[in-house]
Amino acid sequence: MDCGTPVCYAWRLTRFRPAAAKVLEHNMKLLKSCSGQDRVDILVREFLRFKYGDGGKFYRLHWSGDFFSAAYARDLMEACAKVPDVTFWNFTRNFSEPVVAAIAEHKPGNVVQYVSADEVNLEQAVKTTEKFPGTFKFSYMGACKPEGFPGLKDCPANFPHKNAIEFMCSKCRMCLKGRPVFFRTRGAGVKQKTGEDK
Ligand code: SF4
Numbered sequence: 698m699d700c701g702t703p704v705c706y707a708w709r710l711t712r713f714r715p716a717a718a719k720v721l722e723h724n725m726k727l728l729k730s731c732s733g734q735d736r737v738d739i740l741v742r743e744f745l746r747f748k749y750g751d752g753g754k755f756y757r758l759h760w761s762g763d764f765f766s767a768a769y770a771r772d773l774m775e776a777c778a779k780v781p782d783v784t785f786w787n788f789t790r791n792f793s794e795p796v797v798a799a800i801a802e803h804k805p806g807n808v809v810q811y812v813s814a815d816e817v818n819l820e821q822a823v824k825t826t827e828k829f830p831g832t833f834k835f836s837y838m839g840a841c842k843p844e845g846f847p848g849l850k851d852c853p854a855n856f857p858h859k860n861a862i863e864f865m866c867s868k869c870r871m872c873l874k875g876r877p878v879f880f881r882t883r884g885a886g887v888k889q890k891t892g893e894d895k
Contacts, residue, residue, distance in 0.1 A: 740776035758787035767795035774803035788813040801829040834875040855881040
């Protein structure tokens with residue numbers, strides 16, 4: 698996991714749920730300790746557990762963390778391709794050339810891949826979406842919507858009092874359709890690091 702500010706929901710969750718932090722740490726070590734077919738197999742097992750065990754159809758990748766290497770990006774995309782009747786969606790702040798190229802080359806049709814932009818990385822995020830048209834969808838996180846992006850729609854979680862039910866991604870599904878999404882932050886500014894590439 699590569700985040701460390703109070704603005705990050707994963708940071709907040711793991712602070713109050715240390716058991717979740719341990720699981721994330723374990724998963725990260727496991728994924729970094731292997732590569733290629735072994736890593737693909739581990740990921741596919743998890744996706745099949747989700748599909749048959751939980752009856753899930755929509756899988757949010759990386760609710761904490763990000764792509765940590767181009768090889769991992771490739772393996773993850775290959776694993777998703779092996780479970781075509783599940784729709785995956787994902788946000789990345791890692792715009793390093795090898796990582797985004799691996800995503801663009803290997804992303805199957807059942808993965809909706811967003812760039813996660815903010816005031817710090819907006820230029821890089823836009824360049825990435827423009828360089829790989831059709832591969833990356835656009836999302837922005839900040840205190841207010843950026844100028845020049847008229848199509849951005851609010852995530853229902855921006856209005857928690859009005860949208861208690863639509864909160865749930867499975868009800869809303871805006872991200873599953875690749876719509877440009879705006880996530881409103883509260884409190885401190887956005888200063889998360891991007892993922893590292895190896
Ligand atoms: S816009 Fe909808 S699908 Fe996307 S994160 Fe918000 S609730 Fe979930």
